[in-house]
Every structure is written in structure tokens, then in C-alpha cells.
Amino acid sequence: MTSPQDEAGTAIPIKAVPVRHPWRWVVGAIIAVFAAMLVHTLAFSTLGGKSRWQWGVIGHYLFATPILHGVERTILLTVLAMLIGVVLGTSLAVMRLSPNPIVSGASALYIWFFRGTPVLLQIFFWYYIAAIYPKLSIGIPFGPGFVHIDMTNFIGKLTAALLGLGLNEAAYMAEIVRAGIISVDEGQTEAAAALGMRRIMIMRRIVLPQAMRVIIPPTGNETISMLKTTSLAFTIAYTELLYSAQLIYANNYKTIPLLVVAALWYLAITSVLYVGQYFLERRYGRGTVFGQPNETALRRFWRMVSRPPSHISAAPLSTGSEHEP
Amino acid sequence: MVRAAGVRKRFGLNEVLRGIDLEVQRGEVMCVIGPSGSGKTTLLRCINHLEQIHGGRLEVDGQLVGYRERDGKLYELREREVARNRAQIGMVFQHFNLFPHMTVLENIIEAPIRVKGLPKEQAVEKARQLLGQVGLAGREDTYPRQLSGGQQQRVAIARALAMDPKLMLFDEPTSALDPELVGEVLAVMRDLAKSGMTMFVVTHEMGFAREVGDQLVFMDGGVVVESGAPRDVIANPQHERTKAFLSKVL
Numbered sequence: 206m207t208s209p210q211d212e213a214g215t216a217i218p219i220k221a222v223p224v225r226h227p228w229r230w231v232v233g234a235i236i237a238v239f240a241a242m243l244v245h246t247l248a249f250s251t252l253g254g255k256s257r258w259q260w261g262v263i264g265h266y267l268f269a270t271p272i273l274h275g276v277e278r279t280i281l282l283t284v285l286a287m288l289i290g291v292v293l294g295t296s297l298a299v300m301r302l303s304p305n306p307i308v309s310g311a312s313a314l315y316i317w318f319f320r321g322t323p324v325l326l327q328i329f330f331w332y333y334i335a336a337i338y339p340k341l342s343i344g345i346p347f348g349p350g351f352v353h354i355d356m357t358n359f360i361g362k363l364t365a366a367l368l369g370l371g372l373n374e375a376a377y378m379a380e381i382v383r384a385g386i387i388s389v390d391e392g393q394t395e396a397a398a399a400l401g402m403r404r405i406m407i408m409r410r411i412v413l414p415q416a417m418r419v420i421i422p423p424t425g426n427e428t429i430s431m432l433k434t435t436s437l438a439f440t441i442a443y444t445e446l447l448y449s450a451q452l453i454y455a456n457n458y459k460t461i462p463l464l465v466v467a468a469l470w471y472l473a474i475t476s477v478l479y480v481g482q483y484f485l486e487r488r489y490g491r492g493t494v495f496g497q498p499n500e501t502a503l504r505r506f507w508r509m510v511s512r513p514p515s516h517i518s519a520a521p522l523s524t525g526s527e528h529e530p
Numbered sequence: 531m532v533r534a535a536g537v538r539k540r541f542g543l544n545e546v547l548r549g550i551d552l553e554v555q556r557g558e559v560m561c562v563i564g565p566s567g568s569g570k571t572t573l574l575r576c577i578n579h580l581e582q583i584h585g586g587r588l589e590v591d592g593q594l595v596g597y598r599e600r601d602g603k604l605y606e607l608r609e610r611e612v613a614r615n616r617a618q619i620g621m622v623f624q625h626f627n628l629f630p631h632m633t634v635l636e637n638i639i640e641a642p643i644r645v646k647g648l649p650k651e652q653a654v655e656k657a658r659q660l661l662g663q664v665g666l667a668g669r670e671d672t673y674p675r676q677l678s679g680g681q682q683q684r685v686a687i688a689r690a691l692a693m694d695p696k697l698m699l700f701d702e703p704t705s706a707l708d709p710e711l712v713g714e715v716l717a718v719m720r721d722l723a724k725s726g727m728t729m730f731v732v733t734h735e736m737g738f739a740r741e742v743g744d745q746l747v748f749m750d751g752g753v754v755v756e757s758g759a760p761r762d763v764i765a766n767p768q769h770e771r772t773k774a775f776l777s778k779v780l
Contacts, residue, residue, distance in 0.1 A: 396627035396686075399578055400641035400693060401617025403609055410644065414631050491631055491673065 229509065262462040266453065267469065275449030276470050282366055282435040282445055283474075287428050289371030294378025299408065301383055312379065319376035325437050328369030332441045335360050366438040366445075374431060381423045385416030417489040425482035429475050446470055531556045531591055531697055531728045532577060538585030539572055546572045548752035549586065554745070559729045561739035561760060564749035565775060570732045573749070574699050577730065578619045579612050590619065591696060617645050620690030620698040624705050626682045628674040628689070634661070635670035638689045646693065653692070660688040664718050680711030684718055691722075698722065700731040736780055740764055748772045 250257045266272055300312035319327070335356035342350025360368075389412045397407040439448035450463040532554040539547040546569045554560045562570045575581045576588060579596040588595045596612065597604040607615070629637050638657040642648040648656075661667050664684040674682050683703055690698060700719065704712040716738050723729055723742045733739060739746050739760045746760035748767075756763060756772045764780070767773045 390627075392623060392625055392627040393629065395580055396621075396623060396629070397641075398580065398613070399616055399619070399621035400689070401613045401645040402641060403613045406644060410640065411629055415629075489631075 226509075258465070259459065259462045262459050263465050263469075266450075266459075266463060266466045269453070271444075271449045271453065272446070272466060272470070275444055275446035275467075276474070278444060279432065279435050279446040279470075280474065282363075282370065282438060282443075283428065283432045285367055286370035286374055286435070287431055289367065290374030290378045290427070290431070291424070293371070293375035295382050295413075297375060297379035298382035298386060301379060302386060316376045316379055319373050324369060324373045324434065325440065327373050328366055328437060328441060331360060331368040332362070332365035334365075362438070362441050362443040365441055366435070366443050370431065370434060370438075374427065377427060378424070381420055381427070382416070384423075385418075385420035386412055388419045389415045414489065418486075421482065421485050421489060425478065425485075428478055428482075432474055432478065433471060531558070532560070532730060533589045534573070534586065535588075536586035537573070537576065537583050537588050539569075539576060539581060539583050546752050547576070547583070550749075550752075550754055552745075552747055552754060552757065554728060554730060556728055557726045558744040559723045559731065559742050560745045560747065561743035562730070562732045562747045562749060563734065563736070563739065563775070563779075564755075568749040569752040570749045571701055574701050574730060574732050577697075577699055578616050578621055580621075590615070613645075617641070617693055618696050620693060620695035622683070622686050622690055622698070622700045622703045624702040626674070626679070626686045626706075628682055628686055630674050633671050633673055634666070634677075634685050637674070637685060638692045641689070642692050656692060657688070660691050661685075663691075663721075664688045665714070678711060679707045680714045683707065683715045687715075687718055687722070697728045697730065700729065700733065702732050702734065704733070704735060734779060736764060736776075748775065750775070 247258055248260075297312045297315060300308050301316070303309045303312075338356055341354040341356055341359070343352040343354075344350030386408075393411050393415065394407055397411045402410070435445055436447040438445050439451065442448065444452070446467050450467040454460045454463040532552070534550045534552050537547055537550040538545065548569075550569075550573055552560070562573070564570045572581055576583050577590060577595065582596055593615070594604075595615070596607055598607060598611075599605075629640070632640065635654065635657055638660065639648075639650070639653040642653040642656065643650055658667070658670065661669065664687055666681060666684055666688070669677070669681070669685075674685065677685065687703075703719070704715050707715065712735070716735060719729070719731070719738070720742050731739075731743070743760040745757060746763045747757040748755050748763065748769075748771075750771050756767060756769050763772065764776060767776055
């Protein structure tokens with residue numbers, strides 16, 4: 206921001222009393238009181254002479270072996286299910302945009318079915334599929350099969366959970382990717398086509414990299430959502446994080462502390478994912494204004510607390526947030 | 531190089547090209563002018579098959595555009611063949627259409643490497659030379675966003691030239707530019723014309739058409755109303771519609 210300059214080239218600083226924001230302080234004080242109450246009840250309140258939240262128990266189980274195994278499986282389930290979701294979802298999105306009505310119709314049908322039924326139902330469905338298809342043969346349609354799969358052994362808890370979560374996720378990812386693809390200006394496709402590039406190459410080199418900007422934020426959302434949805438696998442007794450915690454409190458009745466243990470782990474993994482998303486967004490924001498990081502809430506708070514400078518460089522039309530202190 | 535005979539094109543029921551006849555020789559600069567909606571941009575897009583024609587014949591370098599003729603029957607070309615033909619025709623767009631996620635250098639070397647299979651070093655060397663030619667040496671690593679409109683359009687010209695095209699199509703290349711940036715783009719196009727490139731230019735720049743053009747075509751309502759040497763058409767229009775149009779733009 207440039208300061209006004211007189212003909213000699215010296216800046217004339219404007220001296221002005223900054224606008225006061227008393228309500229910001231009032232609201233801030235109310236929230237501070239609530240925060241203090243929360244901290245107090247979490248840390249100091251007791252029930253029957255014992256710490257209400259039993260932080261000792263929580264600390265004891267936080268790194269217990271069964272919990273860590275559960276964390277491992279939750280992460281495994283999340284990563285694999287999202288992998289299925291992203292790969293299959295991208296294919297479905299490209300199919301959905303195909304000029305061939307049968308291809309695009311098939312994709313629409315898939316999305317309709319898997320979005321239209323509860324994911325929990327789908328997990329159960331795959332878990333019990335062997336009841337109606339005990340054997341799966343791969344071969345000539347309506348003819349002899351070459352590979353025979355015994356479904357009762359093949360569909361274990363992990364496979365059922367993966368199929369349920371992954372195939373369902375693909376339907377949602379398909380819509381996210383499709384939104385990303387159609388957000389890219391048609392001129393991009395035309396320019397690439399005019400250079401002699403073919404449809405698949407245009408999609409891979411020109412359209413998808415630009416669509417990523419639109420695709421990544423909701424995909425981060427989906428990943429975080431998936432992390433928590435994996436807890437549904439407890440219904441088929443797959444020992445992911447929540448079920449591991451449940452198995453422990455079923456024995457010792459420390460229900461709340463173990464739920465807190467699980468919650469802390471979910472929060473920790475979510476935080477890691479959040480950071481990962483930030484860097485991915487920066488990577489695909491290259492060449493755009495979105496490539497620059499936003500101001501964090503912490504910095505805004507610091508600016509509110511530290512007094513605005515009495516010297517404000519003149520910029521009558523700009524808002525306060527654009528001023529550099 | 532380009533020959534159109536009775537070319538027709540419609541969008542739905544709306545016929546935008548209603549029998550276009552024209553011919554561009556190798557090394558010539560053809561300028562097309564006309565009011566908006568006259569079909570001039572559509573004609574340009576038909577030449578590299580971004581639009582498909584519905585009637586007449588359109589040839590580039592003696593080859594039908596978009597079709598193959600055998601025993602008096604027309605066969606639509608496959609995507610691969612259409613792409614191969616397009617690779618030999620450069621195109622510059624009104625809104626530049628640079629790839630925003632790539633640097634200037636990456637924009638230029640993308641197609642030579644991916645489409646023509648040029649080794650990377652060779653493509654980079656050629657790109658640097660072209661950037662020098664359009665007056666943007668040293669801007670290899672900037673992103674399109676960071677450039678002015680005029681600079682972006684010059685990169686777009688360099689990107690098209692990197693494919694060694696035999697024909698260059700320009701779709702109102704200066705219409706989206708601030709007035710003071712028009713000159714730098716026209717200068718690059720003027721140099722290109724001098725180097726002997728065959729050019730097909732849809733434009734509103736009468737000065738450029740008069741000075742650089744070998745032929746001038748005035749289109750209105752999907753037909754060629756008047757054509758000839760640019761000086762004659764501009765100074766001495768024969769048709770009422772041409773006169774009316776020129777009186778507004780000159």
C-alpha cells in the first residue's frame with residue numbers, strides 16, 4: 206500500500222483515532238468465562254471424592270496396546286477406503302461426463318444406488334453377501350469360469366468394511382470430482398485440443414490438475430468424515446479404534462474415560478489430516494491467488510489485542526484488515 | 531493453404547455460416563472483419579475442426595478438414611487423426627487460454643513434448659528462442675497470472691508457434707486487451723507475417739488489416755459480403771453493409 210506523496214516525495218502520515226470496538230471485548234469476556242468454567246470442570250471438579258473425568262485412567266489407556274492396534278486399523282481402513290473412493294470416484298466422474306449415454310448412465314445408476322442407501326446397511330450387506338453368493342467365478346459371462354473364489358473365506362471383516370466404506374465413498378467422490386472438472390474453463394480444453402492433445406491427455410495434464418483446486422477441500426472433508434465413519438465397522442466386530450475401546454470398557458466399566466481416549470485419538474489423526482490438506486492445497490494452488498496462505502485466527506487475535514497504530518497510511522476505501530501494522 | 535467452398539454450419543436451427551467461399555494461399559495473411567454474430571469466429575474454429583461443418587467443403591493444405599474422402603464418400607476422421615491435423619495448425623484465442631497451473635516455459639513445451647515427442651532439452655531450447663522472438667526472454671518461470679494481458683497473449687503466440695504450425699489462426703487476439711497493450715501483440719503478429727507465416731486473422735484492427743493483410747473479407751449474417759485487397763475494401767467499400775460497418779469502426 207502506497208502512502209500519498211507530495212511533490213517533494215515525502216509521505217504525509219494521517220493521524221486519526223481508530224474506531225473502537227467495545228462489543229468485541231464484551232463478547233470476548235463472555236466466552237472467556239465459559240472457557241474458564243469448562244477448564245474448571247474438566248480439570249478440578251470431583252465426583253464422590255474422585256476426579257470427575259478420571260484423567261489418570263485416560264492416561265493409562267491412551268497408549269495401551271489394544272488401543273494402538275485400534276488406531277492402526279482405523280488409519281488402515283481410512284486410507285484404503287479413501288483410496289478406493291478416489292480412484293473409483295474419479296473414473297465414475299469421467300464416465301459421467303462421457304458422450305456415450307450408456308457409460309454416463311451406468312455411472313449415474315451407480316451413484317444413485319450407493320448414495321441412496323445407508324453406508325451401515327452396505328457394510329452389513331457385504332459382510333453377509335456369502336449367504337447368497339457362496340462362490341464367485343470369474344470367466345466367460347454365462348459360460349465356464351476360470352477363477353473360483355470362496356466368498357465365505359474371502360469376505361472377512363476387513364474386506365466387508367472396505368467394500369462398504371469404499372464403494373459408498375466412490376459415489377460421493379464421483380460428484381466431487383465431477384464438480385471439479387466442470388469448474389475448469391472450457392477454453393482450457395479448447396486450447397489443449399488446438400495444440401493437438403487428445404481427450405485423455407487433456408483430462409490428465411490440463412483439466413484434472415486445475416480441477417484439484419476445487420476437489421481438494423471437499424475431499425479433505427470426506428477423509429475426515431471417513432476417519433470417523435470407520436467406527437461403523439464395530440458393528441461387524443472389526444477391532445478398529447472405537448471397538449477396541451468398547452472391548453476394554455465392557456470389562457472394566459470405565460466407559461467415559463475410554464470414550465475420551467478414542468476421542469483424543471480421532472482428534473489427533475484429524476489434526477494431522479488437516480495439516481496435510483493445507484500443504485496439498487498450496488501445491489495445487491500454484492499460479493493462483495489461492496496459493497497464498499490465509500491469515501490465521503491467532504494472528505487476527507494478536508492484531509485485535511495489540512493497538513492499531515496511530516499512524517495509518519491513508520487508504521480511504523480499504524477496510525482495516527488490509528492495513529499492515 | 532485454406533480453401534472454403536459453400537461452407538455451412540448451424541447451431542440447432544440457427545444457421546451461422548450460410549455458404550462461405552474463400553481461399554488463402556501459402557504465406558498470405560487473411561483478415562476477416564465483421565459485426566459480432568456474423569460467423570467469423572465460427573469459420574475460424576471450423577478450420578481446425580473445433581466446430582464441425584454441416585455442408586460444403588473446407589480444405590487445409592489440400593486435405594479435407596474433419597473427413598476423409600474415398601470413392602466419393604466422406605468418412606469422419608478418428609479423434610487421433612483430428613488431433614494430428616490440429617497439431618499442424620496454431621491457434622491464438624481472444625482470452626489467451628494459457629494453462630494457469632503451468633509456468634510460461636511449461637505452457638510452451640507441453641505440447642511439443644507430449645504431442646510431438648520432442649526431447650525435453652530441445653523443446654526448452656526452442657521455447658527460449660520463441661520467448662525471445664515475442665520479446666519475453668527471461669520470463670520462463672513466471673505464472674500466466676503474473677503477466678499483463680499483452681504478455682499473456684504473446685506467450686500464447688509462442689506456445690502455438692512451438693508446434694511449428696503451417697498455418698496460424700488468430701481469434702480476435704487483441705479484443706480482450708487494454709488499448710495500450712494492443713500494439714505489442716500486433717507487432718509480434720506483424721513480424722510473424724513478415725517471416726512468411728500463413729495467417730488467418732479475425733480482427734477489429736483495421737490498421738493491422740490494411741498494413742499487413744493480403745486479403746480482407748467482410749462477413750455479415752453468415753456470408754462473405756465483400757472481399758479484396760484490404761486497402762481497396764477499406765478505402766472504397768462497394769456494399770452498403772460494408773460501408774455502414776466501416777463507418778462505425780474507422
